Amino acid sequence: MDNYLKALKQNVCSICVDSNAKGGCTLNEKETCAVELFLPEIVNVIHSSHSEDFRELYLELQETVCVKCRTQEDGNCYLREDANCSLDRYFSLIVETIQKVDAGLIN
Ligand code: SF4
Numbered sequence: 001m002d003n004y005l006k007a008l009k010q011n012v013c014s015i016c017v018d019s020n021a022k023g024g025c026t027l028n029e030k031e032t033c034a035v036e037l038f039l040p041e042i043v044n045v046i047h048s049s050h051s052e053d054f055r056e057l058y059l060e061l062q063e064t065v066c067v068k069c070r071t072q073e074d075g076n077c078y079l080r081e082d083a084n085c086s087l088d089r090y091f092s093l094i095v096e097t098i099q100k101v102d103a104g105l106i107n
């Protein structure tokens with residue numbers, strides 16, 4: 001998982017609105033990043049999905065990850081609705097980054 005985390009920090013944290021100029025996360029200790037918290041599940045969804053379609057992957061991710069997340073209630077998530085979840089916000093970039101690590105394009 002370390003190689004995925006490293007690649008995500010370089011590719012996603014660096015452009016995340018919750019990071020500083022050096023790409024360091026600015027969330028406080030009471031806040032949790034769903035990308036870090038659910039990284040094994042995210043990687044597993046991408047690896048086990050039979051679809052290349054990002055919209056299907058997005059739905060599979062919601063069914064796997066968001067159902068476990070304490071922020072979601074009855075299928076609704078206020079962070080997602082406010083574009084305030086990094087996993088939701090950068091979903092495509094996260095998938096691409098993990099696929100590039102798998103392909104050996106980044107390490
Ligand atoms: S919120 Fe998540 S994606 Fe954004 S900088 Fe922090 S750890 Fe990275």
Ligand code: SF4
Pocket residue numbers: 034065066067069070071072077078079080085086087088
């Ligand atoms: S979109 Fe909402 S429910 Fe899904 S991981 Fe993000 S915060 Fe959790």
